[in-house]
Amino acid sequence: MTAEIDKCTLPVIAIDGPSGSGKGTLSSLLAQRLGWNLLDSGALYRIVALMAARAGLIFNQDSTMEEALAIAKLTASLSIRFLGQKVFVNSLEVTDEIRREDVSIGASIVATFSPVRKEILGLQRAMQDSPGLIADGRDMGTVVFPNAELKVFLDASAKARADRRYKQLKNKGLDVKLPDLLASIKERDERDRGRSESPLIPADDAVVIDSTGLTVEQVLEQVCLEGKSRGLF
Numbered sequence: 001m002t003a004e005i006d007k008c009t010l011p012v013i014a015i016d017g018p019s020g021s022g023k024g025t026l027s028s029l030l031a032q033r034l035g036w037n038l039l040d041s042g043a044l045y046r047i048v049a050l051m052a053a054r055a056g057l058i059f060n061q062d063s064t065m066e067e068a069l070a071i072a073k074l075t076a077s078l079s080i081r082f083l084g085q086k087v088f089v090n091s092l093e094v095t096d097e098i099r100r101e102d103v104s105i106g107a108s109i110v111a112t113f114s115p116v117r118k119e120i121l122g123l124q125r126a127m128q129d130s131p132g133l134i135a136d137g138r139d140m141g142t143v144v145f146p147n148a149e150l151k152v153f154l155d156a157s158a159k160a161r162a163d164r165r166y167k168q169l170k171n172k173g174l175d176v177k178l179p180d181l182l183a184s185i186k187e188r189d190e191r192d193r194g195r196s197e198s199p200l201i202p203a204d205d206a207v208v209i210d211s212t213g214l215t216v217e218q219v220l221e222q223v224c225l226e227g228k229s230r231g232l233f
């Protein structure tokens with residue numbers, strides 16, 4: 001007889017913060033270093049926005065509850081798989097598409113719909129697996145994993161975040177403009193922080209780190225020290 005693993009006892013490190021704060025890079029480095037599973041919850045909202053647009057579903061900031069419910073229904077029907085760095089939906093790879101700027105904006109809109117958040121909640125909790133989970137998002141420490149052993153809220157100024165994104169996209173050979181990126185980051189921040197459902201705020205017991213003047217390695221060391229001091233690894 002194999003013993004059932006009680007998922008609730010598996011450790012979780014919640015990493016929350018705004019777009020471009022470096023939490024994605026931090027989370028994947030931490031997952032690699034510890035050999036833990038990684039949940040990129042933003043990818044789930046991105047997938048929903050991409051698939052809703054593909055299905056011709058209409059959504060915007062002023063969407064009705066009916067429109068939000070239609071997107072939640074679509075969310076429930078999706079079969080999502082993460083294989084290493086790759087993301088698949090209904091067996092189709094969408095790894096690059098979900099990173100497009102229009103999808104980023106769509107994701108921040110569908111993320112304001114409470115029926116969609118409810119659907120995604122179950123998907124996120126199902127990712128909790130042995131030996132532990134690094135959960136990257138906006139509401140990991142406040143809503144999805146309120147009992148996480150370590151909660152980090154990673155912040156950085158909007159300007160520093162836009163600069164980082166600009167460099168990333170330029171390195172990929174994309175033609176982007178810094179003022180446009182800064183405006184887009186500020187617009188998404190406003191939506192993420194101002195929404196009534198799971199707004200982007202640090203959990204009361206989160207360790208808040210401002211990464212503006214820090215390298216990713218410095219942030220990683222700080223988080224590892226916090227984890228060690230809690231006896232997590």
Ligand code: DC
Pocket residue numbers: 019041042043045046104107108109111136137138139140188192
């Ligand atoms: O982290 P990201 O940029 O990939 O996230 C895309 C959008 O999804 C972002 O605008 C906010 C939303 N999101 C959210 O509301 N809750 C999460 N846990 C993760 C992302």
